[in-house]
Structures are given as C-alpha cells and as structure tokens.
Amino acid sequence: MLELEHISFTVSSAAEQAEKGILDDVSLTVGDNRFVVITGPNGGGKSTLAKIIMGIERPSSGRILFDGQDITGLSVTERADLGIAYAFQQPVRFKGLTVSDLVGLSARKELGRGELCQYLTEVGLCARDYIDRDVNASLSGGEIKRIEIAMALARGAKLTLFDEPEAGIDLWSFNHLIAVFQKLRRETRGTSLIISHQERILDIADEIVVLAAGRIAARGHKDEVLPKLLETGSSVNFCEGKVEANA
C-alpha cells in the first residue's frame, strides 16, 4: 500500500524571487493491486507527484509510506529495491544496449528469448524485428515508449508508475496500449499508478484522482468522477483546485 501524507513541494522561483508552490498538502492512499489514474490540467503537478513517489524529488513537507515503511528519505534505488518502478514520460535512449538487454535488465533475472518476445509482443512490437536492435536514435519516440512499457511489464514491480504512456504513440499502438493496461488490470499484476489525459485509460481505472493547481480536486470511482470530467454542462474549476458539476 502506498500512503502519501500531506505532501507539499515548493521550489524557489528566481524570476519571482519567491517560493513557488507546486504541490499543496496532497494526501492519497493507494491500496494493493489497484489501477489508479491521475489526471488533471497541464501543470497541475502530476509528474512532480510521480517524481516524489519515485524519489527523484524530495517533498518540502509530508511523508510517504510504502507497505507501512516510511520511504520519504530513501533514494530511487532503495525504493526500486522495495518494488517501486517508473516508466518515464520522455524515455531515455541508451547507446550500445539492445532492446533485449534493456528488457532483461529490467526483469532483474535471466529471461529466455521466448519470455522477452512475449513482453515485446504484448506492447505491439514485432519481437523478431526489435529484440536484437540497438536502443539508439534510430528508434522512433513511439517505439521507445513501447519498449519502456515492456520493461515495466518485465520488472513486475509491486507499484509501477506510468507517466503519460500514451504520449507520442500512434492510434494503432494506442489500441495495443489500452489492451496491455486492460490485461494488467485483469491479471492484477501489482498496483498501476498512471498519469494520463486519455479518456480510454481513465475508463479502465478503479479510481480516478484529479490533480489541479497542486491539490487533489476530485477523487473517486471512475463512475463517479469520469462523468463529471466529461459532462458538457459541468463547470470544471481546475484553477481553484476543484471539480464540480453545475447545479
């Protein structure tokens, strides 16, 4: 279980010569084997929250507990050892490594060729064409993205964070991606915490969290939150950090 307790994050803004609040008193509990989607307007603080959960950024105040253990002061590596994994919004390209090296490294165990192929096929890549390919600039953004998701699947962490997995992939691959997430949810392969703007990903969620202006504006079962987000007549007051339906 992941518990965020009163997380705030501020940075010093040189331009304004003042502290800028990015996250403001965010508290959130995510149970085991849940499929939770965090959404909200650009700049609302979603990626920052993901980085704080990963250990890339430290909160200015508040605590993070994972399976009851306070991990606020732990490094990225220590958190990875506890079972927290992350698929980046802009995946990194590694020169000199093949796709199979990366997926194998991610699994942290020896993977047979069959297993490697299975992970690549799951994300819509023809395994034969990619398995021995170098991970370099010749791969498209969408291909890199799918390799990154295959790595996350191979890792099989207790908690996997996906930051805008839909970014930069075409419609065909997107359909595959939806199928991958549906399968992930069906097979309850650990907890998935997904940052997304995509309605079809929101629609798979057990729970939707709306983060706006650094605060949790709405949170609940998708059947409750999604209609409010989609309602044509709703007044979505993201700036003040709340989502409300018109009376």
Ligand SMILES: Nc1ncnc2c1ncn2[C@@H]1O[C@H](COP(=O)(O)OP(=O)(O)OP(=O)(O)O)[C@@H](O)[C@H]1O
């Ligand atoms: N280190 C930093 N220094 C200054 N401002 C920052 C820093 N990190 C994040 N921000 C600002 O905080 C806000 C939230 O950024 P964040 O990337 O978390 O938003 P987001 O909800 O993920 O947005 P998007 O949907 O566009 O990806 C943005 O205005 C961003 O410019």
